[in-house]
Amino acid sequence: xxxxxxxxxxxxxxxxxxxxxxxxxxxxxxxxxxxxxxxxxxxxxxxxxxxxxxxxxxxxxxxxxxxxxxxxxxxxxxxxxxxxxxxxxxxxxxxxxxxxxxxxxxxxxxxx
Amino acid sequence: xxxxxxxxxxxxxxxxxxxxxxxxxxxxxxxxxxxxxxxxxxxxxxxxxxxxxxxxxxxxxxxxxxxxxxxxxxxxxxxxxxxxxxxxxxxxxxxxxxxxxxxxxxxxxxxxxx
Numbered sequence: 001x002x003x004x005x006x007x008x009x010x011x012x013x014x015x016x017x018x019x020x021x022x023x024x025x026x027x028x029x030x031x032x033x034x035x036x037x038x039x040x041x042x043x044x045x046x047x048x049x050x051x052x053x054x055x056x057x058x059x060x061x062x063x064x065x066x067x068x069x070x071x072x073x074x075x076x077x078x079x080x081x082x083x084x085x086x087x088x089x090x091x092x093x094x095x096x097x098x099x100x101x102x103x104x105x106x107x108x109x110x111x112x
Numbered sequence: 113x114x115x116x117x118x119x120x121x122x123x124x125x126x127x128x129x130x131x132x133x134x135x136x137x138x139x140x141x142x143x144x145x146x147x148x149x150x151x152x153x154x155x156x157x158x159x160x161x162x163x164x165x166x167x168x169x170x171x172x173x174x175x176x177x178x179x180x181x182x183x184x185x186x187x188x189x190x191x192x193x194x195x196x197x198x199x200x201x202x203x204x205x206x207x208x209x210x211x212x213x214x215x216x217x218x219x220x221x222x223x224x225x226x
Contacts, residue, residue, distance in 0.1 A: 004155070033213070042116070042201050042216030043156070056213060091155060101214060103148075103155040 002026065004104035006092050012110045018080035021107045025073070025094030031055075033101060034067055034077050035091040043091055049075065050097075082111045114139045114215045116202050121220035125192055133187040133220055135176075135202035143204040145169075145178050145185040146214070150199040159187075159200070194224045 005024040013019050025032050030051050035043035046065065048055040052072040060067070064083070069075040079086055089108050093101040119134040137145065144163045148156040160169030165180035176187045185202060202217040 040218065042203070042218050043214075044216075045213050048213060093156075095212075100158055100161070103157070105153075105155040 004092055004094055004102055006090075006104035006107055008107055009105065010108045010110075012112065013082055014112050015084055016081040018078065019082055019109065020076055020078045021090050021092075021109075023075045023077070023092030023104060025075075025092070026102055029094035029096050029099075029102075030072070031095045031097065032069055032075050033093040033095075034075070035093065037089040037091055037106070039088070046077070079109075082109075084111050087111045114143065114204060114206055116204055116215055116217035118202050118217035118220050122223060123220060124223045124225065126225050127194055128191045129224075131187070131189040131192045131196075131222070133200055133202075133222070135185045135187065135217060137183050137185065137202075137204050139183075139204055139206065141206070143206055145176070146203045146205065147174070147176055147185070147187050148201040148203060148216075150201065150219070152198070156201065192222070192224045194226055197222055197224045 007022050032049045034046045036046050037043040046060045047057040047067045049069045052069045067077045087110050089106040091103055091106045093103045095101045115138045117136050146161045147159040149159045150156050160171040162169040162178035165178050168177045174189045176185050199219045199221050201219045203214045205212050
């Protein structure tokens, strides 16, 4: 069974630029999560989707972050404009309903 | 709100040493508890879990027991290997079903010397 796929693996941008991350969950998993992991901290949930609907986006900085999951499968997380403090690893995870979460390898973002 | 507290790190051990990593939590209701491991350059992997009080999760020689009376879920291994070097995260889930979300501790880095 293929795992959660993410791309790109690494991204370096300058502040005020925009960036997008892509995630393809495990086949059949209805729930998709985006987490932000700042160096030295545990992952923090940004947004949770159930199929193509948003379940929880209370921690998403909506003035600069946006996410979509249009067809209920893969998802895109965008940052526009990026700030220095957005430097982090962005993790995507998926789960079946009431199942365990499986994580992708993450995208490491550096904002200069 | 829910929170997870892990002991301060990093931890450095010699191969075959005994490992304990402390984890305590604060939550309303009856959360499920997890340990995740992150090897260098990789994403998080579920190591073990426990869904109710007194349950013991185990995997790859690691164990943790859900202690409701002390709100703890300490991770133990009797004999660590160099390959166990990684970052370990304790986490809780606030409930089952579609609205389940994970709250993580800060993580602790374990280095095992040959």
